[in-house]
Amino acid sequence: MTSAIPVFKPVSQMQLAPGSTVTIPDVSWEEFESILQELGEKRTTRIAYSQGTLEIMAPLPEHEIPKDLISDIVKILLKAKDIRYQPFGSTTFKRQGVAGVEPDACFYIQNYQQMIGHRRLQPDDPPPDLAIETDVTSKTTLDAYEAIGVPELWVYDSGNLSIYLLRDGKYIKSNISPNFEDIAITQIIPAAVERSWQVGSFQALEELEAMI
Template sequence: MSAISPIVKPVSQMQLAPGSVLTIPDVSWDEFELILEEMGEKRTARVAYSRGILEIMVPLPEHEKPKELISDIVKILLRRTGRRYEPFGSTTFKRSHSAGVEPDACFYIQNYQQMIGRRRLEPDDPPPDFAIESDVTSKTTLEAYEALGVPELWIYAKGELTIYSLQAEGYCSVETSPTFANLPLKQLIPDTVERAWLVGTVQALEEFETEITRIIACS
């Protein structure tokens, strides 16, 4: 009986439908690096890697509106609370031989000055202070952010916002954002996302900013 050779196909040639997630176990760090290089930078698929598990996710079209909207909301909050920042979008963040992830959006706040003008990440660069994910709830993604040491992570999924704060024991779900303390964002942000589907993004953001300005003024 002749031996059956395994079929080897480049990841970049796999046709993944929008909304699908491909999980590949037993991926070494070197293999992960090669897969990233093969997939290239101009792609719709995003990846998360932790503990030898690689996840490749292809977002649905309706994923784009909430992620852009919540990113704009964060910029409003940072401006209204008087803080400067550097946005780093969906940059691939890696901790060598441990984890890698590509957020929907992320921001440097405490370390923003260090990242001004940075076109490519350096090995000793800190992780972003804040990251956003939309419609992603996998354990691999959370573990990757924990390994990278991202202090605060927002996950928006199924109309709800979950806020994670990095503690000594790992991520803990909290009711209020450590970055934007005392603001009722777990209610305001889902309401604003839903409002955007009804009246459009610009009006929804204007209404959000008006409400945030009122809350800050009263606090």
């Protein structure tokens, strides 16, 4: 009788197809930190960690256009309202021992001045004021954002934009963004993304700027 011998490979050797997600349960914080180090910074996959569950996601190629477009729209809207900001891209945000997540894009708005000149996050740095996800977001990812304390999260998925606002440590859905209360965000962003597939991102952004 032969017994099966488990084979362990480094996470970095996993080959994920675009659009796929691998979920790994029972991951300690120390293991999570080790996996992050193993994966390195120059990678296409993104991670979310919360309550001992680690997800590694390989975004679909077509998610890049909405991601960049929505990020550009935020910059246009902030500039139009004369609001200063500091973008932090897909930085890995962590709450020690609890959660970690990498947004598609994020912005410091209320806390922008505090983050100017920061090349690396410090333990006492606040979370970004606005984070953006442009793929299907799992409960693990939402839990991670809640744990880190991101006040506002936008999730764009299948032509729809959902706004989540943090209230008493939990996300609630909202039709209005506190950063853009006078702008129909959930309408103009899906319309702009759809328009970009028809005429390209440059023209879609030009049309949006002319409209606002």
